[in-house]
Amino acid sequence: xxxxxRAALGNRPRSKGTLAALGERMARPPIGxxxxxxxxxxxxxxxxxxxxxxxxxxxxxxxxxVPAVRALLPETAVPDISVAPALKHLGxxxxxSINFGPGRRTENLSVTMAIAGIAETGSVVLRSDPASPxxxxxxxxxxxxxxxxxxxxxxxxxxxxRLRSKGGDWPRxxxxxxGPSRTADVGGIIVRPAHGPKSVHLILCES
Amino acid sequence: MxxxxxxxxxxxxxxxxxxxxxxxxxxxxxxFVAARARAVAALPEFEAxxxxxxxxxxHTLDNLDFYLERFEAEVTKRGGKVHxxxxxxxxxxxxREICADVGAKTVVKGKSMVSEExxxxxxxxxxxxxxLETDAGEYIVQLAKEAPSHIVMPTVHKxxxxxxxxxxxxxxxxxxxxxxxxxxxxxxQVRTLMRDKYFAADxxxTGANFLIAETGSNIIVTNxxxxxxxxxxxxxHIVTAGIEKLVPTLNDASVLLRLLARSAxxxxxxxYTTLSTGPRRPGDLDGPEQYHxxxxxxxxxxxxxxxxxxxxRCIRCGACMNHCPVYLSVGGHAYGSVYPGPMGSVLTxxxxxxxxxxxxxxxxxxxxxxxxxxxxxIPLPDLLRRLRHDQWEEGFIKGKARWGISLWSWxxxxxxxxxxxxxxxxxxxxxxxxxxGSFTRLPLAGGxxxxxxxxxxxxxxxxxxxxxxxxRA
Numbered sequence: 001x002x003x004x005x006r007a008a009l010g011n012r013p014r015s016k017g018t019l020a021a022l023g024e025r026m027a028r029p030p031i032g033x034x035x036x037x038x039x040x041x042x043x044x045x046x047x048x049x050x051x052x053x054x055x056x057x058x059x060x061x062x063x064x065x066v067p068a069v070r071a072l073l074p075e076t077a078v079p080d081i082s083v084a085p086a087l088k089h090l091g092x093x094x095x096x097s098i099n100f101g102p103g104r105r106t107e108n109l110s111v112t113m114a115i116a117g118i119a120e121t122g123s124v125v126l127r128s129d130p131a132s133p134x135x136x137x138x139x140x141x142x143x144x145x146x147x148x149x150x151x152x153x154x155x156x157x158x159x160x161x162r163l164r165s166k167g168g169d170w171p172r173x174x175x176x177x178x179g180p181s182r183t184a185d186v187g188g189i190i191v192r193p194a195h196g197p198k199s200v201h202l203i204l205c206e207s
Numbered sequence: 208m209x210x211x212x213x214x215x216x217x218x219x220x221x222x223x224x225x226x227x228x229x230x231x232x233x234x235x236x237x238x239f240v241a242a243r244a245r246a247v248a249a250l251p252e253f254e255a256x257x258x259x260x261x262x263x264x265x266h267t268l269d270n271l272d273f274y275l276e277r278f279e280a281e282v283t284k285r286g287g288k289v290h291x292x293x294x295x296x297x298x299x300x301x302x303r304e305i306c307a308d309v310g311a312k313t314v315v316k317g318k319s320m321v322s323e324e325x326x327x328x329x330x331x332x333x334x335x336x337x338x339l340e341t342d343a344g345e346y347i348v349q350l351a352k353e354a355p356s357h358i359v360m361p362t363v364h365k366x367x368x369x370x371x372x373x374x375x376x377x378x379x380x381x382x383x384x385x386x387x388x389x390x391x392x393x394x395x396q397v398r399t400l401m402r403d404k405y406f407a408a409d410x411x412x413t414g415a416n417f418l419i420a421e422t423g424s425n426i427i428v429t430n431x432x433x434x435x436x437x438x439x440x441x442x443x444h445i446v447t448a449g450i451e452k453l454v455p456t457l458n459d460a461s462v463l464l465r466l467l468a469r470s471a472x473x474x475x476x477x478x479y480t481t482l483s484t485g486p487r488r489p490g491d492l493d494g495p496e497q498y499h500x501x502x503x504x505x506x507x508x509x510x511x512x513x514x515x516x517x518x519x520r521c522i523r524c525g526a527c528m529n530h531c532p533v534y535l536s537v538g539g540h541a542y543g544s545v546y547p548g549p550m551g552s553v554l555t556x557x558x559x560x561x562x563x564x565x566x567x568x569x570x571x572x573x574x575x576x577x578x579x580x581x582x583x584x585i586p587l588p589d590l591l592r593r594l595r596h597d598q599w600e601e602g603f604i605k606g607k608a609r610w611g612i613s614l615w616s617w618x619x620x621x622x623x624x625x626x627x628x629x630x631x632x633x634x635x636x637x638x639x640x641x642x643x644g645s646f647t648r649l650p651l652a653g654g655x656x657x658x659x660x661x662x663x664x665x666x667x668x669x670x671x672x673x674x675x676x677x678x679r680a
Contacts (some may be wrong), residue, residue, distance in 0.1 A: 001291040001504055005272045005450075008512035014273070022273055026421060026455060032263070032462035033255040084491075102493040105406055121476040130490035134439045138432045156464075160457040170285065170422050172487055172494050173439065176480040181432040185344035185360070186390035187367035188234060194343055195398055196479070197433025 031157050034120070041119035041152045042204075048122025049202055052179040053192075058204045062146070065090055068203055069111055069144060082110040082140065086131035103135030110140040116159045117152040117204075121178055124202060125159050128173040137175050143197035145177070148205050214481035215566035219537040231363050232535050239529040242473025246671035250469070260466045261584040261596040263459045264451075264520035268511060274420040274453050275502070285485030287498035298503050302327060302412070302445060303334055305499055309443050311336060311409035315401075317427060318342040319414030320358055320523060321503055322447045323545040324558065327412070339404050343397050350377050353475045356539030358546065359471050359525040364538055367393070385557070401433070411441030411495065413483075415448035416522070417463065418500070421456040424484040425500065428467065428477040435481045439559025444483060444495040450502050451519040463522055466582035506555025506558040514593055518553050520583040527577035527587060533570050542567065549577040549587045556594055565603055568594035611651075626670055640664070 014022075037044060059068055065087070073079045080097040084161050088100050089131065112132060116125040124145050128134045137143060153159060156176070163170070181196030194196055222228055247253045247619040267274055279289040292298035299341040306314065314336050315324065328349070331338045340349040344361035348354065350373050355361030362370070370393055375386045381400045387393045406410075413434045415425035425446045427434045454460050468474045487494030510519055528534040528548025539547035544555040544564070552567040568591045600605055604612070618625050640646055640663025648656050655661055666672070 001293060001450075001502070001508070002272050002275065004293075004504070004508045006273070008508045009269070013417065022270060026277070029421070029458040031458055032259040033252045034461075034465065035250055035252055042343065102657065105402055107389065123476060123480075128494060129488070129493060133492040134435075135493045138436050138439065151309035156461045157458050160461075169488065170424070170484050172491060174424075174482040174484075175435065176476075177478065178476045178480075179478045181478060182432070183343045183344070183394060183431045185347065185362050186370050186393050187365075188360075188363075189367075189390040190389050191394040192395060193398065194431035194433065195341065195401060195436055202604055 025135040029160075034155055034157075037119060037154050041117075041154050042149050044119040045117045045122060045152050046204070048119065049117075049124070050122075052122045054122070054124075054179065054200045054202045056202045057114065058206065060205075062087075062090060062205055062207050065111070065146060065203065065205070066092060069109075072142065072144065072201060078150055080108060082107055082136055083111045084132050084136055086109070086113045086192065087111055087146065088131075102133040103139035105139070107136075107140040109142040109144060110136040111144045111146065112136050114145050115151060116162065117147045118156050118159060118176070119154050120156070121150060123156075123176045123178040124200075126177065127163075127171040128176045129171060134173045134175060135178065138181075138196045141193070141198050142201060143177075143199070144201045144203060146203045148207075215541060215570060217544060218541040218543065221572070222537045222541050225538075227366060228364055228538050229536075231366070232538055235357070235360070235363055235403055235529060236535050239473065239525075243470060243526060243529070244473075246469040246473040246475065250392060253469070256462060256466055257582055258560070259462050260410055260522075260582055261520060263454060263462060265460075265517075267454055268451070268516060268519055271450065271453065271511065274455055275450065277613065278418055278420040278423055278453060281420065282485065282498070282500055285423055285498075287485040287500065289499045290499060292325075292503045292505070294505050295503075298447065298501055299327060299330040300324045302447070302499050303330060304332070304499075305443065305445060306331065306336060306410055309409060309497070311443070313404065313408045314338045314410045314412060315408040315437045315441060316340050317406050317411070317413035317429065317437045318343070318345050318361075319412065319447050320545060321414055321449050322412060323355070324449075324505065325447070325503060327447070339401070339403070340428070341401055341437050342431060343394060343433075346397060347373065347400075350374075350576065354540065354545065356547065357525060357528065358523055358550075364540065383659050405436045405440040408437065409443040410443045410445060411437035411439075412445045412447060413438050415446050415452050415500075417460045418446075418448055418453045419455075419457055419482070420453060422482075422484055424457075424482045425452075426460060426464075426480060426482050428464070430478045432479055435479055438481075438483055438495065439493055441447060441495055443497040443499070444486070446483070446498075446500045448500065448502060450504055451521070452509050463583075467522050467524050470522075470526040470580065470582040510557050512520065514621075515553065515557055516588060517585050518550070518557070520585055521550055521554075522583060523550075524582055526580040526582065527585075530576040530580050532572060532574065532576075537570075543568070545642055548583070549591070553587060553590045553594065561594075561598060561603060562599060568598065626668070629668050630671070633668055637664045637666075 082099040085100050092098055114124045115127050126137055180200050181193040183194035184190050282289050290301045328338045340346045347362050356364040383396050413427050416428050417426040468476050486498040527550050531548050534548040542551050545552050546554045556564040571591050573588045575588050645660040645662045647660055
């Protein structure tokens, strides 16, 4: 097929200069026009995620996470939730039923750790690795996402730059989440949820 | 692609008298057109983004071989496999073989227009596989054994009642004995039954909104989360994508993503944007064991070579159809192809051949709205005109039409005679129609007068009015 594509493009061999320019473009990708952001990234992220129907809560440190999650659960039952292994060390109560594995078919609530927040669109970015299974982002009814304020960036291009600079292997999955799962495929009426979480709760952690 | 476009006229006439269809498509017009207009008005950089989007696509197409090689190298490096399919048949064969190799029984699918283009579902079902569309809209049209009527909103032609009937008939097998009454109940049924399917699936097939040469990733955007679940829970992830989906880097994709959500839905972004790169990594707790990308040509290199290259910029947002008076009047099914509306009228003849899609380039008033709203500035009216020209050259336009156009072109090339004859014609018609003000029948204009009356000309010819106006100025 490449032979046919080259023929369709006129079979012109590329000069050294052209090849160098293509290589340079790939090594230092240009940034296109994008919306100007005037407010500071964290306040914009909060406003935009709320507009995207996230509920947003701020905590001072990760030590506050367990009580914050407790407050989201019904008081009457013993909590049965999933927590990403990345957050396993936080001293979860031993009498809770907690799954630290991948997502299950029925999943009330999951707690995951984001790698970035994008102020432009009010989105949160999650990556897959052994401590962050992707299924926890899509299977629960309530998705709780923890994000450090220092990881809030203005634009998606900033997220790509961070991931590139980390070196190592590019993650299998990067999920950008900008609200609960929804559809308008029946009569044009918006229904939440479709296949994913009914609600997304963002916990912004200051340190 | 099962192209039925030869009956465009018949299907369009039927659609125009279908009241429920007319109502659905007028909702589309008010909803999507207004939403897009608001999103564009809120973004002063939108025009600059359209320019940049078109430039990114043109640059990629100019260097498509270079970027495809890089893409393949990146996918391979991360343990995935790229397959090259010259046409629909080859693509179906490749996917059937992957499914057979892994002993697949159940296939779940995220929304993919190219999989419809290559007729994938039928091919896999013929092999005895269970194939399920997971996008609620695509699932509904799959149950109804219909084609999508819009590339973004496949069920725009279906009412809630239609869907309730359909589910009542098919969902008893899943234990839903009561008829669901509203959208929320209907979607809840889809959610419940699809959960089991995701977990049972051997293969998850998704499309790609973008392929990224830099990393060897595919990007899908969804609001439902269905494609994302399909490609995470199945043992094998197969991506089907046209070769034109490629962009060099993630920064390029970011420009196009800003354009896509605004142009398609009037939103800044969809709920989910998911990048998948290769199979699961050592230590990962989930994700597919295999990752395949099937790159589909199917007429695209032919477009790359000629005047139709700008069509390969298309990012499948659907804005051209939302703004097309012909599409909004006749609906998506009249086009008889996976791709309806202005973009479909260009793509279908290029993919399926001129002879199968003769009528489509004429289903256009050349009003130019599609070009104005296209996020990557595809000159759709020019391309449609070009198709009409090609049809003429290839002799597809025959009989009365060819005779009439020849006569008109002969006359239009002789301005003096043209003016005399038009003045004469207008005077005669003006006098003949003076009493009623319009004609219900006219010789040689049956196509016009069966649907509406022809107003009787008043005053003078355009040429004369123009000359008079210039004189006054």
